[in-house]
Amino acid sequence: MLLYLSVLDTEEEKDKFTEVYEQYRHFCWYVANQLLEDAQMAEDAVQETFLALTRHLDKVGDVESPATRKFLMTIVKSKAIDILRKRKPEQSMEESEYELPDPKQDVLGDYISRENYNALISCVLELDESYRVIFEYKYVHQLSDREIGELLDISPKLVNVRYYRARKKLQEMLKKEVAGRGGR
Amino acid sequence: MADDKYTFRETEEEKARQEELLTEVLQACMEEQLSFIPPEGEIARKHRFSGEFEQSMQEMCATRGRRQHRRISSREFTYGFNKIAACILVILMAGGILTGGYLALHRASGVDSTAQVETAAADMAEDTAVMAEESAEDSAADGGTGERETAKVPEQVSFAGQSIDLASEQEVSGETDTVKTLVSCPVLTRDAEEVKVTIGNMGEAAISYNANMELQVQVDGAWYVVPRRQEPVGQQDTTVVLEPGMAQDEELSFADYALDYDAEQYRVLTYVDGVPYSAQFRFESVEQGLEEALEE
Numbered sequence: 001m002l003l004y005l006s007v008l009d010t011e012e013e014k015d016k017f018t019e020v021y022e023q024y025r026h027f028c029w030y031v032a033n034q035l036l037e038d039a040q041m042a043e044d045a046v047q048e049t050f051l052a053l054t055r056h057l058d059k060v061g062d063v064e065s066p067a068t069r070k071f072l073m074t075i076v077k078s079k080a081i082d083i084l085r086k087r088k089p090e091q092s093m094e095e096s097e098y099e100l101p102d103p104k105q106d107v108l109g110d111y112i113s114r115e116n117y118n119a120l121i122s123c124v125l126e127l128d129e130s131y132r133v134i135f136e137y138k139y140v141h142q143l144s145d146r147e148i149g150e151l152l153d154i155s156p157k158l159v160n161v162r163y164y165r166a167r168k169k170l171q172e173m174l175k176k177e178v179a180g181r182g183g184r
Numbered sequence: 185m186a187d188d189k190y191t192f193r194e195t196e197e198e199k200a201r202q203e204e205l206l207t208e209v210l211q212a213c214m215e216e217q218l219s220f221i222p223p224e225g226e227i228a229r230k231h232r233f234s235g236e237f238e239q240s241m242q243e244m245c246a247t248r249g250r251r252q253h254r255r256i257s258s259r260e261f262t263y264g265f266n267k268i269a270a271c272i273l274v275i276l277m278a279g280g281i282l283t284g285g286y287l288a289l290h291r292a293s294g295v296d297s298t299a300q301v302e303t304a305a306a307d308m309a310e311d312t313a314v315m316a317e318e319s320a321e322d323s324a325a326d327g328g329t330g331e332r333e334t335a336k337v338p339e340q341v342s343f344a345g346q347s348i349d350l351a352s353e354q355e356v357s358g359e360t361d362t363v364k365t366l367v368s369c370p371v372l373t374r375d376a377e378e379v380k381v382t383i384g385n386m387g388e389a390a391i392s393y394n395a396n397m398e399l400q401v402q403v404d405g406a407w408y409v410v411p412r413r414q415e416p417v418g419q420q421d422t423t424v425v426l427e428p429g430m431a432q433d434e435e436l437s438f439a440d441y442a443l444d445y446d447a448e449q450y451r452v453l454t455y456v457d458g459v460p461y462s463a464q465f466r467f468e469s470v471e472q473g474l475e476e477a478l479e480e
Contacts, residue, residue, distance in 0.1 A: 018245045026227040043237045050244060055423060070214050112202040120209045125216065139207040140214060156352060
């Protein structure tokens with residue numbers, strides 16, 4: 001690897017991808033290992049992350065920026081979750097059942113207010129990573145369902161299903177949290 | 185459940201404010217998570233990547249993730265398209281032989297030639313009408329006329345003992361000035377194990393497409409996604425890069441799908457540089473299959 005990089009340096013061909021790789025590979029491994037608790041599988045997740053990144057490098061601006069760090073964190077978390085899902089196929093079966101969202105039951109918006117800011121932080125931190133990454137892709141990285149689907153190798157429809165499940169889960173958590181704090 | 189004051193319909197502005205706040209919360213939570221991650225150097229001291237990992241990443245860096253991409257020669261390109269041309273030629277020849285045989289048989293049986301001409305003319309007119317009708321149906325399905333768009337298309341239909349979802353892309357082109365997608369044979373035998381799709385880059389710049397293609401079926405004029413029986417295990421880079429003037433064959437195995445051989449039409453869909461392209465085919469009817477068997 002070092003030899004290869006030095007060759008690139010001398011030829012001034014070190015591109016953004018390699019820069020990102022150099023900068024964040026250990027970071028990515030650490031994030032993946034936290035979720036997977038398996039060094040080897042964490043390496044697999046890192047590999048999948050950079051493979052996905054090759055197709056979405058246009059979404060990376062400044063390599064050193066916090067946005068890039070966050071983007072990589074979301075990708076590697078989602079790749080680690082994919083690996084976990086494959087280890088538990090029964091979860092994948094559940095995933096394949098497309099559950100259409102019922103807009104009437106989605107009252108998450110009612111709980112999203114400044115006065116509930118601390119409750120929101122607390123619930124998002126407690127939210128399962130599989131739900132949180134969908135929110136991160138959508139809100140933090142501002143990606144469309146199609147873009148998220150491409151990154152996760154799933155259909156935009158399934159992205160939408162996961163998004164509504166995440167909303168539902170967060171809504172349930174917020175309901176309890178707000179009720180516990182004596183208000184809404 | 186929500187209190188009365190929360191049951192009012194939220195305005196778009198309120199929704200935007202909520203989304204902004206949710207974004208802020210998610211950003212804060214990500215920063216919180218990031219604050220617990222040690223610096224890169226510290227992690228590097230604690231963990232050494234395996235040789236296998238280093239090697240595959242080295243390859244990935246060298247090709248920017250295109251290590252699994254296949255490049256083909258101009259010879260393969262010509263060969264791929266020649267195969268399709270040959271297939272079409274065989275169909276035309278078979279059609280010609282059958283028509284010739286049919287006419288010869290009728291002549292031999294002493295049918296009045298005028299009547300034959302009239303019959304042939306009537307058949308031709310009928311065929312033209314059927315073709316026009318089919319063409320109109322096709323254009324309604326593929327061209328996406330306003331009529332079908334306004335009509336209610338079910339989100340899910342029952343197909344081959346399963347429920348299938350409406351495809352997100354209904355109007356998909358088979359070719360443009362720069363990209364062509366073709367199936368090896370537009371009508372497949374019922375015992376065909378796979379369909380071969382050729383993607384050609386007729387442009388002047390390299391293109392990339394997803395080799396993990398989607399099978400769709402036409403039901404009542406709308407396209408639906410035929411799900412795989414089982415999704416492939418393990419993630420693979422399925423992006424293929426095609427240099428200008430090159431073509432690539434991809435195979436879609438039918439063993440992965442539950443099929444209805446009597447369905448109107450199938451198509452294989454892929455994304456070329458993010459733009460969907462499709463190639464259509466159908467299975468031969470039972471009658472066609474029997475005719476061929478008898479000929480053999």
